[in-house]
Amino acid sequence: MPSLRTFRVEFDRPGATFTPGELVTGNVIVDLAREKSIRALKLSIKGEANVSWERTRSTKDSQGRRHTQVDHFRASEQYFNLTYYLFGNTTDNREVRMPEGFHKYPFNFSLPYNIPCSFEHANGHIRYTAKAVIDRPWRFDHECKIAFTVVSSYDLNAHIQQCLGVDDEANESFCCFCCFDMGSIKTRIRIPTMGFVPGQSIETIVNLNNTSSIDVTKICVKLERSLEFHAKTPYKTTKTDKAVGKAEQSMGPFDPNAEVVTRLQVPPIPPSQLEYCSIIDQKYTLRITIHVSGMHCSITKTYPILIGTIPLRSIISVPYTQTVLQPTAPIMQYDDDPPPPMPTSPDYAPPNLPYPGPQPIGFVSANQPSTSANQWDIPPPSYEECMQRADSIKDQDESNYVHGANEPFAPRYPVFNFPTPYPPGK
Incomplete structure (x- = not known):
């Protein structure tokens, strides 16, 4: 009987939709039937963009024979790649004992503030993922993965x-x-x-x-x-x-x-x-x-x-703010200041700067307000799945045994509930 009964990443916010600069919180869930010897439980958070497609063309060799050649076009850029240790570490290669039973390992991290909006298409994507790994000595690691949505503000x-x-x-x-x-x-x-x-x-x-x-x-x-x-x-x-x-x-x-x-x-x-x-x-x-x-x-x-x-602003009116339906997207609230970002791994490298902007990419402090669409008393929108979705979130270098990597993913974008100004068909 396998000792690992449950292994997954959960975000505290339903729908897992965030804005740049926000503090993201959640838990890695581990349920063991018996005690397990591991090196570490770690969580990797990654934001990146990739494009790829193929183009077929016909060529002739030196003898005049025709051949079909396939060109693979691609490009990528990385916005951040962080690793957090939730239990144990791999720096000294020592083993630790993970006790049996149901466990929640909390995590929190701050998103950079100048990162692009989530996007999915057959020829490219902008994707944000969290992957938890149970690093096991001399055995295959256990891995699980989940994607989340980042919605950048466009005013x-x-x-x-x-x-x-x-x-x-x-x-x-x-x-x-x-x-x-x-x-x-x-x-x-x-x-x-x-x-x-x-x-x-x-x-x-x-x-x-x-x-x-x-x-x-x-x-x-x-x-x-x-x-x-x-x-x-x-x-x-x-x-x-x-x-x-x-x-x-x-x-x-x-x-x-x-x-x-x-x-x-x-x-x-x-x-x-x-x-x-x-x-x-x-x-x-x-x-x-x-x-x-x-x-x-x-x-x-x-x-x-x-x-x-x-x-x-010109379309915002008092009747609108009073009659709009309740949003489905929850708003994160804290009684006290939110916890500080988790420490990064020893091999952490600063994020790349793929876009020439007025300010370098960076991380906000825990008490810095996040980007919000809820200005001028606009009711917050609901977040609904886009029609365009990824077939899976599996990377090319990942095996088929990463739990959740083969699941389809659709980003969620803000949708405002405007009242209908006219009866349908009028």
């Missing part, structure tokens, strides 16, 4: 000029066989603001002035995400990826002078501009397409938008 109010609304026009003339005039469609597109947070609805107003014999069949609004992954090995190159995050459509045909209002709710997605990450870039675009009947081309307009974690 839309600091980018107010990029959030200004849109009042745009588009005109399209139609003809048959390049000579017969079939009239034109004039459209006016209005978007009150271009800065949003998850949970907020993107409202688009399309006014039609259709003097043609062509019908407008539907109007589609799409939230699109554009990604760039920057590899450094075997040489510098960039891979782009575009995808639709969410779409809404209004079906026609419409009256010649119709006003069509579409509301697209922003899903749980990471904020624009993955700050402090130099190998992954992210942007969002709103695409509005006016489809017409027949073989005629649609009318398409695209506009850059910002997704943040702190909403614009």
Whole structure:
């Protein structure tokens, strides 16, 4: 019968979602059926970004024969890598006896303040993990691993000029066989603001002035995400990826002078501009397409938008702060000052600085306030899983026997519960 009945890492905060600079607390749970001889129980906390993809190309050898070659592109950067000893140590190679029974080994550590937001994609990720190891002499170690979410603050109010609304026009003339005039469609597109947070609805107003014999069949609004992954090995190159995050459509045909209002709710997605990450870039675009009947081309307009974690002040109102639902994300509270960060291992090295910023990466003191979206009496958001998830959190150098490493993981992003300003469909 195995002596190890339970071995896992637990965070004190449900959902395990944190902001840079926060103090993270939890426990390593160990349940032994009998006493075990070990060198140490240690906990490693790591934050890193990785990108990787493959590209197939055809080559010719000296005899003119064709071969298929696969290039593996990749890059990585590390934000911190810390090791804490919770029981025993490996410095003097001595063994200690871990008693039988159920045990909780508490831990706490402070996150650096200038680290990027958690992010998952098939071609790259920004990931934060905690791995506990029972170091056993002359035997395979026991290992378990868990991922947690870091949500960096992206305040839309600091980018107010990029959030200004849109009042745009588009005109399209139609003809048959390049000579017969079939009239034109004039459209006016209005978007009150271009800065949003998850949970907020993107409202688009399309006014039609259709003097043609062509019908407008539907109007589609799409939230699109554009990604760039920057590899450094075997040489510098960039891979782009575009995808639709969410779409809404209004079906026609419409009256010649119709006003069509579409509301697209922003899903749980990471904020624009993955700050402090130099190998992954992210942007969002709103695409509005006016489809017409027949073989005629649609009318398409695209506009850059910002997704943040702190909403614009202009949308915060007293009724909102009073009627919003209770958040599902708990707020850490302490009766006294929180405990100081745990001492690091003897082989601890300072975190790398992957992003050229105004201040070096570092750790906050235990009593320094953490970054918070709860400003101006904004009710705290709930945290919901992103649609994009990792197949697993297993690293390439890890075995298949790391408990939890093969579990899928989806980051959790803040979602605000805004009241619906209009009845559905109005």
